[in-house]
Amino acid sequence: MLVSKNRATNSLLKSEKRSLFRFLTLYVAMVSLLFGLIGVLYYQSAQKLMLSDRRADLTKYAYIQTKRLKLLHHFFDEKRTYPRDPRFVSAIYDIELVPIFSLLEQPQIAFDKEIYIIGDKIHFIKTLDTYYLGAKYLILEVENSGAWLENFWRDVILYGLVAFVLFMLLGLYLAKLFVKPMRNSMVLLDRFIKDTTHELNTPLTAILANIEMMDQEIMAEKNRKKLTRITVAAKMVSVLYRDLTYLILEQEKESIEETIALKALIEERVEYFDILARSKQITIELKLAKVSLVMDRQKCIRVLDNLLSNAIKYNHQGGRIVIVLREGYLSIEDTGVGIAHKQIPLMFDRYMRFNQSEGGFGIGLSIVKKIIDEKGLDIHVTSKEGRGTKMVIVW
Amino acid sequence: MGLTLVGVAEGVYERNCVPCHQALPSTLQQMFKRYLLVYSGEKNLKASIKHYLQYPDRSISVMSDLFIQRYGIKSKSWLSDAELDEAIEVYWDQFKVFGRLQ
Incomplete structure (x- = not known):
């Protein structure tokens, strides 16, 4: 139904404001929750993607390091120097998770994972089939450059802000729809009062005048x-x-x-x-x-x-x-x-x-x-x- | 082939293991490395050596078929549990990788 508005009904009543405030609070909370959830999922996805990229390189490094361990195992009588590589540092652990030798800067190791981020490092764990030098686990450690994180924050801020603004505009539109029935009923009541007021004047004046007389x-x-x-x-x-x-x-x-x-x-x-x-x-x-x-x-x-x-x-x-x-x-x-x-x-x-x-x-x-x-x-x-x-x- | 143990006295490892193994082409260290390749950790390795000494069998030997064909399987050890543990402990200390890498 189309209803006209006057100045009085254009301004919000306290009860309307309260309803609107509650709606907007709930809406903003829901949107924030949704964005938070999407952000977490996107973070995890970006992290997985980065680790997936690094996994290929690390698998190659692990293969090379395994070959070096094999050599060292066979020539252990003569050579005792653990093989080093400028591209990574590594450690070997035995089947009982006891370190045999370690060059790692982050000594905490999650043996139940293949690749993970720890602090500013990435750990890659390769389980060896043949236990050269008694090592079952070869752990490679490389720098976590953080470039992916910078990209993540850039995307979150850029796309997140755009999406947030769009959602807020949608929220305002929904809020208007939300208070519209309330507003319409008030406009209708205004119109009713306006119509009936005109009819009150004459009889009321007659009553009061006659009482005074x-x-x-x-x-x-x-x-x-x-x-x-x-x-x-x-x-x-x-x-x-x-x-x-x-x-x-x-x-x-x-x-x-x-x-x-x-x-x-x-x-x-x-x-x-x-x-x-x-x-x-x-x-x-x-x-x-x-x-x-x-x-x-x-x-x-x-x-x-x-x-x-x-x-x-x-x-x-x-x-x-x-x-x-x-x-x-x-x-x-x-x-x-x-x-x-x-x-x-x-x-x-x-x-x-x-x-x-x-x-x-x-x-x-x-x-x-x-x-x-x-x-x-x-x-x-x-x-x-x-x-x-x-x-x-x-x- | 496993270790051959022949006496119970001080220096149980030197007395009971070293003499027989000196006659073999594969040194005790080489055999230790074969154990490492298969069993990895300290407890695992010690337990497997002890088991082999008590129940020697071709199927659980870490040595190659060629070696076994030539030198056969060792006879069952009659050393006590304590003596075996002591001998294995010495063997482990002598050839372990821990603390030896630089």
Whole structure:
């Protein structure tokens, strides 16, 4: 399905990033493991090839040395000088693996192998059919030049890097495919919200306007309570509507910066939510200093409304909210349900909801974070499950 | 052909081996080299000499057929195990290759 993307969905959410990070970590680990395995196999293959090349020469040397040993054996009464050759050094061992004579620089010998590398030397072992001088094993030692190793590293670095880059590009492509379904579902949800928001405006405005026009003085107590409940519900829907409107339309607009008297604005928003707080017997304590902040008013309201409505929504019946404002500091602390420590980093993700008992789309805090980030402010959350949450904004 | 041993006394090798072998065209050293060619290691070689002295047989002799045809197979040794070991030890020390190559 083809879905369009807006600015909000182009940036990755934390949960998306985490999934992507896990996928990429696993992918890089698998690719590294694969490359390591291929490298080891290639190393062994290159080594075998080199030894195979050397084996031909060493077999020839061993044949020559055997003939010399034969001569020495027959003339041992007169000659006692072990035959030497500038191309190699050698040793002879008897059937009990005891050295009869040795010129080797690397004395450790693996008798179960025919040819092998030891340190900077190559050993070639020839088992003699006739034990001249009692020798069953003739060991030849030559220099391991290391040229093959240089070629090996050159190939590994050259081809390995090219292959690694290709695999990484493939990994990025796969990662995009990996997050695409997640992204698509969010784009679809965005579109759904956008479509439904347009339909909310007219009825909501009508409800709120008519509530305000009602004369509650002449209303029976029973009806007044019902009207209060309607007002609370309508205001909650109104906050949601404004969030959705902000998300879809206003965030794209240029900010209109102005100096906001924060104390007055907070008091105004508390007044707005007063009926909502009273419906849960929540007391709101204000410790407000006269502080002003240069910011877009509508955005500031979105931040305050969301933090306040959350503090009320997730508070206990008869709970308490403390709002502290001083220069460069605003905190809203509630005595509500709180949130698990490990979930705090995810709480600003869009559509992220931790409590299904309360309504909402899970967009409020993502809007708060977006505005806070855009303005260059900092937000800190401390929370304890069952004890409450404290949101602190500093600037 | 193997060694001929005839007495039990000090210098068991000189007394029991050397005299008879002096009469043979193949020296004790040449015979030692034949043993080396076939048996290689010290333990192997000593054990094979001892076995041949105790149970001499044409099939296990290291000498050539021509030599055997001419001089035959030695008679079974009556020296004790200890005497045989001592004589063989002297023989080994006298002709071994170990430590003699330069």
